[in-house]
Amino acid sequence: MTLKSIQTAAMQLPSQERSQLAAALLSSLESDNASELETMWVEEAEGAVLAPEAVVTTVLKVCENCGQTIGKLETPNVWKEHIVCAACYKKLA
Numbered sequence: 001m002t003l004k005s006i007q008t009a010a011m012q013l014p015s016q017e018r019s020q021l022a023a024a025l026l027s028s029l030e031s032d033n034a035s036e037l038e039t040m041w042v043e044e045a046e047g048a049v050l051a052p053e054a055v056v057t058t059v060l061k062v063c064e065n066c067g068q069t070i071g072k073l074e075t076p077n078v079w080k081e082h083i084v085c086a087a088c089y090k091k092l093a
């Protein structure tokens with residue numbers, strides 16, 4: 001069964017039956033789209049759940065002592081469970 005043979009056969013149907021066929025085809029397309037949209041929505045929702053973690057890793061850390069931003073390339077120093085910049089770490093140690 002090829003598309004062409006189906007099309008040829010469909011064209012031989014009375015117009016009322018052809019419109020029924022068209023409606024059936026359209027509704028099958030709509031349900032395909034609906035499930036696609038649902039999948040996209042679920043993927044987006046899953047992404048949203050993962051997003052806060054991703055934000056945490058990209059947000060610059062701030063020294064808890066002086067409030068200075070700790071650069072991306074700087075290793076944050078941990079002093080008594082507080083993240084501090086290198087200068088404050090030296091001062092506090």
Ligand SMILES: [Zn+2]
Pocket residue numbers: 063064065066067068084085086087088089
């Ligand atoms: Zn500091």
